[in-house]
Amino acid sequence: MDFQVPIRIKPLDPLITHQDKLLLIGSCFTEHIGRNLEEAKFNVLQNPSGILFDPIGVCNSLVAYMENKQYAAGDLFELNEAWHSWMHHSRFSHPSAGQALAAINESQQQAHDFLKQADWLLITLGSSFVYKLKENGQPVVNCHKAPAQEFTKHLSTIEEIVTMLDGTIYRLFQFNPKLKIIFTISPVRHIRDGVTENNRSKARLIEAVHHLVNKLDRLYYFPAYELVIDVLRDYRFYDIDMVHPNYQATQFVLEHFKASCTDETARLIIEEVKRIALARRHRPFNPASQQHRQFLHSTMNKARELMELYPWIDFTEEMAYFESEWSDSTGSGFSSKQ
Template structure:
């Protein structure tokens, strides 16, 4: 007897190579997958503007990278003792405008360079709702705890989302002729919008994404949303807030992602990287024993051999750890 429905995830073609340069942008779920990619030694730049929820803010951030935009003091505002950017997550906020700009423009420079050379752009859409400042109609990527009265909220129609992403992608494909784009829709429930409203928002995002994927050859869709909402389909796979998928759910999506999207050779390399990462988590009762020293030496050789065979892997921390100098 089956107690849940599962579905096959179609293999990605072309698949992601371990040596590829990746750029991830979007919701907090993009951070979950991006963190796992980086932990497993993929060359992934994650959310250069911080977490972005709506597709227009994501498209706007990509346009800023394509424009080579540098932020200045006029792009910032002050609220509750901190300087913020309406285009960025609060992780870029700082007590001085100079510090905020340094952080923002350092990340901006990395994103500008990465978008030029990226093999894959992975976009995770979170919500079709956007917020605008009432005083000047400016769309904001983050409200920075400014009172709700300062904004008006609207639900984006699919055609506006499609147009914004379409325009961004035309520019991107002209600049970077090799990049592929993988779309996902976040399984995070935005209950602050209301459950009915959240489902409407997700439906618009799905409609927009599939319209684009069917239009372009270099666009693809990975069903992270469906894996959590329709496959796992249980609140035990959510955190205590009943909104965010928990670690078990994220790992389930990650396993499907690596199986479906990663090149077979990359899957073999992933297994070797996992072995080294697990070994690094080993905590001996007595680090001075000959057995532990042999263990360290054996894995030092494994790391050396792996990086020699795959020079794109950055395993400096692991090399230092197994050589006995973790700092």
């Protein structure tokens, strides 16, 4: 008896490797994927402008990265004793306008340089709803708790979404001819818009993205939304807010992502990285015991072997931690011959 709807995910061609550079941009679900890939030692840059939800915000941010736009004081506004940018998440907000600008422009430069060399761009779209300032019609990516009456809310049409994404993709392929793009739709429910409105919003994103994937080469679709909504389809896979997928659901999506989007060597490396990460989190009953010293010795040697076998994987931080633990337990430096 089947308890899940079967889903067949066509593997990427080519598959992602640890030698690739991946830029991730979009909704909060992007950060779940990005954080996991980062922990698995992939070369990742995620959300240089902070969390973005709608296609216009994503496209405007990507254009700003390509142009290496540097923001000025006039691009900021003050609210609730902090300076903010309408084009950036509140993690860039700061009581000092100068410090807010410095963080924004440093991230812009990093995104420009990374995107120029990236092999993959993963775009996770969360909503078709766009918020614009009433005073000038400027789209905003974050309302920064400003009064609701300062904004208009617009549900983008499929045509508007396709036009915006199509133009941005054309520029991206000119900017970086080797770039490949993966689209996903966030399974996070935007219930504050209303259940029916959320479904209309998601449907427009899905239709627009599939139109582009079917039209253009080097575009792919990964069904994160379908994995949660249609395969798991149960509230036990959501957090208490009934909106955000929980840890189990996120891991389920990530396992499918790794299986269909990464190559065999990458998957082997991921498992080795997990073992070393678990070893780092291990807390011994007796740190000075011979058993613990042997554990540290074997783990350090394993990390060193992996770095020699895969020189593009960096275990410097882990090695420093284990060597520090070794010194504390033995009073001497580590040698692979010990």
